[in-house]
Amino acid sequence: MPEPQARLTSVTKVFETPQGAAVHALGPIDLALERGEFLTVVGPSGCGKTTLLELLAGLTVPTAGVVTFEGEPLGGRVPPGVGVVFQEDASLPWLTVWDNIAFGLRRAGVAAQEIRARVDRAVDFMGLGAFARAYPAQLSGGMRQRVCIARTLVLEPRLILLDEPFGALDQQTRLLMGDELLRLWRESGATVLLITHAIDEAVMLADRIAVMSARPGRIIDLVETGWPAQRSSRIVEDEAFGRLTAHVWSKLRAESMKALGRDQVGVSRE
Amino acid sequence: MSRIVRAQIGAIASFIAVLELLTRLGVIDRLTMIPPSEMAGQLWRLLTEGALNAPMAQTFVNVALAFVLSVSVGMASGLAIHALPRLRRLADPLLASYYAVPFFVFYPLLIAIFGLNRWPLVAIGFVFGTAAVVIATLNGLDRVPRVMRKLARVHRLGRIEEAFLIVLPAAVPHLFTGLKLALAYAFIGVIAGEFILSGSGLGHAIAYAYDSFDNETMYALMLFVLVLAIALNAALHLCEQRLLRRRRRA
Amino acid sequence: MSARAAERSPTIRRVGDTGALVIIALFLWQGLYELVGDVALTPPIATFAHAGSLLRSGPFLRHLAATADAFAVSVAIGSFAGVAAGLALGFHRFSGEVAEPILTALYTLPKVTLYPLVLLVFGLGISAKIAFGIMHGIIPVILFTMGAVRNIEPVHLKTARVLRLSPWQTVTTVLAPAVIPEIFTGLRVGFSLTLLGVIIGEMFASQRGLGFLVINGINTHDVPTMMAVILLIIIFAIAASSLLLTADRSLHRRG
Numbered sequence: 110m111p112e113p114q115a116r117l118t119s120v121t122k123v124f125e126t127p128q129g130a131a132v133h134a135l136g137p138i139d140l141a142l143e144r145g146e147f148l149t150v151v152g153p154s155g156c157g158k159t160t161l162l163e164l165l166a167g168l169t170v171p172t173a174g175v176v177t178f179e180g181e182p183l184g185g186r187v188p189p190g191v192g193v194v195f196q197e198d199a200s201l202p203w204l205t206v207w208d209n210i211a212f213g214l215r216r217a218g219v220a221a222q223e224i225r226a227r228v229d230r231a232v233d234f235m236g237l238g239a240f241a242r243a244y245p246a247q248l249s250g251g252m253r254q255r256v257c258i259a260r261t262l263v264l265e266p267r268l269i270l271l272d273e274p275f276g277a278l279d280q281q282t283r284l285l286m287g288d289e290l291l292r293l294w295r296e297s298g299a300t301v302l303l304i305t306h307a308i309d310e311a312v313m314l315a316d317r318i319a320v321m322s323a324r325p326g327r328i329i330d331l332v333e334t335g336w337p338a339q340r341s342s343r344i345v346e347d348e349a350f351g352r353l354t355a356h357v358w359s360k361l362r363a364e365s366m367k368a369l370g371r372d373q374v375g376v377s378r379e
Numbered sequence: 380m381s382r383i384v385r386a387q388i389g390a391i392a393s394f395i396a397v398l399e400l401l402t403r404l405g406v407i408d409r410l411t412m413i414p415p416s417e418m419a420g421q422l423w424r425l426l427t428e429g430a431l432n433a434p435m436a437q438t439f440v441n442v443a444l445a446f447v448l449s450v451s452v453g454m455a456s457g458l459a460i461h462a463l464p465r466l467r468r469l470a471d472p473l474l475a476s477y478y479a480v481p482f483f484v485f486y487p488l489l490i491a492i493f494g495l496n497r498w499p500l501v502a503i504g505f506v507f508g509t510a511a512v513v514i515a516t517l518n519g520l521d522r523v524p525r526v527m528r529k530l531a532r533v534h535r536l537g538r539i540e541e542a543f544l545i546v547l548p549a550a551v552p553h554l555f556t557g558l559k560l561a562l563a564y565a566f567i568g569v570i571a572g573e574f575i576l577s578g579s580g581l582g583h584a585i586a587y588a589y590d591s592f593d594n595e596t597m598y599a600l601m602l603f604v605l606v607l608a609i610a611l612n613a614a615l616h617l618c619e620q621r622l623l624r625r626r627r628r629a
Numbered sequence: 630m631s632a633r634a635a636e637r638s639p640t641i642r643r644v645g646d647t648g649a650l651v652i653i654a655l656f657l658w659q660g661l662y663e664l665v666g667d668v669a670l671t672p673p674i675a676t677f678a679h680a681g682s683l684l685r686s687g688p689f690l691r692h693l694a695a696t697a698d699a700f701a702v703s704v705a706i707g708s709f710a711g712v713a714a715g716l717a718l719g720f721h722r723f724s725g726e727v728a729e730p731i732l733t734a735l736y737t738l739p740k741v742t743l744y745p746l747v748l749l750v751f752g753l754g755i756s757a758k759i760a761f762g763i764m765h766g767i768i769p770v771i772l773f774t775m776g777a778v779r780n781i782e783p784v785h786l787k788t789a790r791v792l793r794l795s796p797w798q799t800v801t802t803v804l805a806p807a808v809i810p811e812i813f814t815g816l817r818v819g820f821s822l823t824l825l826g827v828i829i830g831e832m833f834a835s836q837r838g839l840g841f842l843v844i845n846g847i848n849t850h851d852v853p854t855m856m857a858v859i860l861l862i863i864i865f866a867i868a869a870s871s872l873l874l875t876a877d878r879s880l881h882r883r884g
Contacts, residue, residue, distance in 0.1 A: 163529075168529055168532055186535070187532055187533050189535070192533070193530075195526045196526075197524065199526045201527070201545070203548045203549075203625070203626060212534070216536060216540070216544075217534075244625040244626065246625065246626055383726050383727050386727040387731060390731070410749070411749045468642070469649055469650050472647045473650055475871075476867045476870050476874070478818075479821040479867055479869070479871075480867065481821075481824055482825075483828065484843055484858075484859045484862050484863070486832075487843055487844055487847040487855055488669070488855065488856070488859065490847060491852060492665055492669045563737040566739055567738075567739040567740075570741050570742070571739060571740075571741040574741045574833075575741075575829070575844075576847070582741060585745060588745075597745055601742045601746070604739060604742045608737065
């Protein structure tokens with residue numbers, strides 16, 4: 110059995126507020142990401158989804174438990190081979206689209222010819238050909254996210270983490286971007302973890318869905334979708350889609366109500 | 380040209396025209412003000428005669444020194460204060476009440492310390508401008524979007540790489556604001572200082588002309604300083620526009 | 630109170646930080662004095678003592694009164710005229726947009742350029758000082774007031790109409806609370822700048838007032854008086870501006 114791409118073992122994360130109170134944000138969580146799978150994480154707001162992603166990326170360290178990537182514990186650094194697409198727009202406004210995409214490659218010391226080849230290919234792949242010399246300020250939100258995705262892809266990561274990448278987009282654009290993401294996943298063979306609050310998106314894209322509880326976030330269900338690899342947004346027509354969506358919502362509903370009713374201060378229950 | 384710009388040009392032109400009229404008609408007497416056209420004519424004469432070369436050079440050097448000092452010290456301090464929270468806690472009350480202090484009161488003190496030369500002038504311009512640079516630098520560093528810092532870690536940039544490749548470009552708009560303020564303040568500080576108590580420079584030339592009842596020279600110089608200030612500020616403004624044009628949301 | 634509890638209270642922290650700053654400043658002052666000597670500076674303790682004695686001396690108090698008079702009038706006229714102009718320019722959009730760049734440009738000009746003109750028009754004396762003060766402080770008042778008016782949300786006005794408020798009620802319950810914080814900030818900035826203007830005016834255009842005393846100290850080599858007056862001016866400036874800042878902050882919090 111090959112080593113999972115990444116694994117969280119009994120991971121807990123507790124934050125300290127500036128006033129000194131302890132916020133139990135996440136955990137304990139046990140999760141193994143199988144190589145090449147597409148896993149979505151869905152949960153009510155504030156449940157720690159972003160924290161989960163940052164733990165997997167090495168952007169933050171767990172308060173308890175171990176996070177490993179390809180068998181090696183992370184130790185607070187982002188390992189090579191991991192790519193992240195953030196929720197906020199992380200395109201660099203002072204660089205052209207082309208230079209944005211090339212950004213990571215240049216830092217990694219890749220040869221100039223190789224950089225040119227890879228970036229040109231990514232620009233093509235993501236449909237950014239007409240905008241290669243433009244600046245992010247001249248693009249729409251969806252295009253800018255594509256730039257960020259392209260920038261991640263050119264580094265050929267083995268694990269791609271996406272934090273609500275389509276959150277700022279309208280529903281229809283979202284579905285189309287989802288199709289593109291599936292295409293990229295198939296072509297790259299990478300493992301993908303995508304966080305979303307939209308249940309239909311979670312069900313449509315995933316091999317497995319991790320359903321999270323309200324804070325402190327724990328995984329209350331892992332749903333296998335059984336979708337074929339060659340899927341697209343048209344999967345919404347499948348009968349199983351409705352069943353799965355209903356199932357996920359039934360798990361989430363109570364948690365969402367809890368999250369909604371929670372007071373704003375967020376001090377630990379103890 | 381938009382309506383607004385036309386209105387602005389119109390307003391300024393009318394103002395000058397009214398002044399011209401009132402001074403020529405004697406409603407404003409010559410001892411108070413000379414017509415703007417004569418101001419310009421006199422200025423032209425002085426420039427072509429080279430009479431302004433010496434004071435210009437003096438003022439220019441003073442302003443340049445004050446500007447360079449306040450920008451370098453200001454940015455370095457801003458970086459340091461941003462990096463050290465304890466230092467920032469000390470600096471915050473200082474920066475908050477900084478511009479409440481009428482700095483010109485220190486001018487005689489600086490003369491007592493440095494003597495009656497250019498250094499009190501440079502010091503005043505420096506003191507005036509530095510806080511603005513520090514505040515602008517802190518602003519710029521504070522406002523680097525958090526997601527960009529996370530990006531730096533995802534790409535495993537070292538601290539120096541992060542500073543030059545992400546923090547600096549992201550902060551440039553604010554840093555430029557600091558630059559504009561530093562220049563304006565250096566100019567104001569130096570000229571005011573020269574006017575109040577100095578032996579050379581454009582400010583002194585104005586005061587001397589005033590004391591000698593030489594209205595023609597005085598107004599010519601005042602016009603010159605005005606034009607100079609506007610030109611300097613406009614130049615920096617244009618630089619800023621060009622630099623940041625591509626970043627603006629269309 | 631335990632150290633940790635002191636850590637938590639922001640007011641105590643701020644006082645502590647300011648205290649530390651003051652102590653550092655005093656040390657630097659003393660150090661500078663050691664370097665430069667009696668010819669240029671007086672040390673902290675001596676200066677405070679001299680300031681104290683000045684405050685008890687009649688002649689000084691007359692100078693103080695001269696400055697205070699000019700300052701008070703400048704602030705009053707500048708604030709009133711500034712707010713009025715700012716309101717007018719804020720409500721009449723076109724004029725506001727035309728005026729704003731011109732005002733901003735005037736703000737960055739060395740106002741010293743206009744001093745001779747002011748002197749020629751007003752002569753030497755208190756009117757010139759008042760003119761200087763107003764000249765320095767009025768523009769921020771106008772700009773901030775303009776900004777405050779322009780930032781009134783249309784939706785607030787619509788809400789007032791839906792609630793069928795009378796014009797007076799609209800002004801007092803919707804408009805005033807919306808604009809007062811920004812206007813106050815403008816007044817606060819104008820306050821400090823007006824003080825600067827009045828003192829500069831005294832430095833070369835008057836025989837009375839604190840600014841005159843400072844310059845006079847140079848001419849008569851009376852370093853202790855010069856330093857004591859500077860100290861008093863600075864203490865006043867910082868104390869007044871801190872009070873205004875606190876008021877400003879609480880106004881903004883409520884808004």
